[in-house]
Amino acid sequence: MSLLNFSSDIFLAAFFLYCFGFIFYAVAVAGARFSNRDPKAHLQRWGRISFIVSLLGFLCHLAFFITRWIGGGHIPTSNMYEFMTFLAMAIMFAFIVVYAIYRKPLIGMFTLPLVVVIVAYAAVFPQEVQPLIPALDSYWLKIHVTTAAIGEAFFGVGFALGLMYLLRTVNFKETGHKARKAQRAIEMVMLVGVILIGFLVSVFAFRAAGYEATFSQETVRISDSGVESSEIADVTYTTPPIFKPYNSHVTSMDSFLGMKDGLFETPHWMKGVDAARKLNTIVWSIISGLVLYGLIRLVIRKPIAAVIQPLTRAIDPDDLDEISYRAIAIGYPIFTLGALIFAMIWAYEAWSRFWGWDPKEVWALITWLYYTAFLHLRLSRGWHGTKSAWLGVIGFIVVMFTLVGVNLVLVGLHSYAGVD
Template structure:
């Protein structure tokens, strides 16, 4: 049952992404409304899939790459819906929903079999650490989408292309504000995730920090976003510089999440 819901969710996300892309090309109110209904329905199906998976597995379904990529995708959609409703910018979905869709696609490539839970994962910290981390990651994904649009708009302005797509995208100030709001939402969550992970590590392995590849790259990710936040608050980093750093931070975060698991075996490796 949960497997069917996974692919139903994927199909709805695919349809929603297509609608957002059509809206980007031709912003009709009906298309935008349909896209919003589809992405909301997709999130509902995704939550139901996650709940069913929970009851099938007997634990929170975030213990292998199939589950964690799916959960990451769900978090991206949830955080996107929040910011899309807050700023009322439908076109943001044209740049964020493809990320959620791609995460689901990659998730489908990994085994979905439910395996016995590793003893180290049998802890209350599993939910606290991972859910907080994924919400932080999701906010960085939305910031990434806003940053890509910002860089496009900035380029259009430099080239004096102020018609067509330029007129369908939000203003630079609005995009910069979204970037900042996502950063101030995601960075504290990432900080809590790292701290809770250290506490969990001490109970599981007897040490708060072991410089495991995942720990090291999580710290690198934290420093990237800390530098961006510090720059914005103290030296006035805004606009293009902030957008570029948001893009860099997103790819560093992706490597921390997925690349480390696949390329750097360690205590946190799982497939």
């Protein structure tokens, strides 16, 4: 247990080092823009400090991974908490590889926030070491999950660089129809980012306040022979229940704005793991994100993208386009091996079939086909620049839906995750 406690402490240290790394990258980029002495020297000095701090965070993260593996008895990638922490570590690894090649501090300024958000998102899920279910008790867990996550990590770096390209090239001073359309599109991406932050704000704010609501839910099942059976279980919320579980009633509820019951019932067709609580959390995320976005806009009085854009002017957009493509090109064969080939071999070993149209399998295939199309359009049709950047941004949204959204709205053999 002491080793697992150390693992948790070192992981917290990694999180804060990532936060400081992002701050130092922001200082490096912003300071170079406004420095009156030697902007290049300032960028190099703070960029070096930022990279060292980020690297220390990665080493702490790696120590967390190893100690949790030893303390838990199996590789820590078997549930959503463990997988998301590994994905964040893999993105840091991909960033270190890309940064070592190109030495552009701006890459860190856009990649580190992605890592911080994913780490914070992981903390929403139960953090206890859980015994492996029979289907996961295989050496293929190490091979399949790690290679798939590393491929997705390079897609994440490609996303960050594609977003940088869009911010660098969109002209917020133009007023034409095409320019306005581009401005609204990139601002929508900013809004999605703020909603993700709103997700973290709502979850941790209510958790810090100790909010809790409990429902008793009855689940009715009908067997193939037509025999009906029911099961009653308690479902505990840590955010006020805008959407309560389907076919449930209140057992206990803390006071919040006079609510005495859930406002709406979760649709019966949402059968993912803890779907009601996840839907409720997402609704709170959107509400919190929209409020936060409104407050930010009220303070800065212009689009968020327009405020960030000046920081990107020091980098060549052609470099961003090329680095984004190369990151995705590195991730594609790794993802192909991990998410498709190794996954099918493991599926045959576990379930005696290579393919079963499980929702996560289908969306892994959709993700692979998407990036296959990306590479085809890039290499054969000449889709460079803005088109390529948008494909990179949208592609990672597909990845995140495959990882998170499928568990919310669908149920299948890969639905192992819970929500704290």
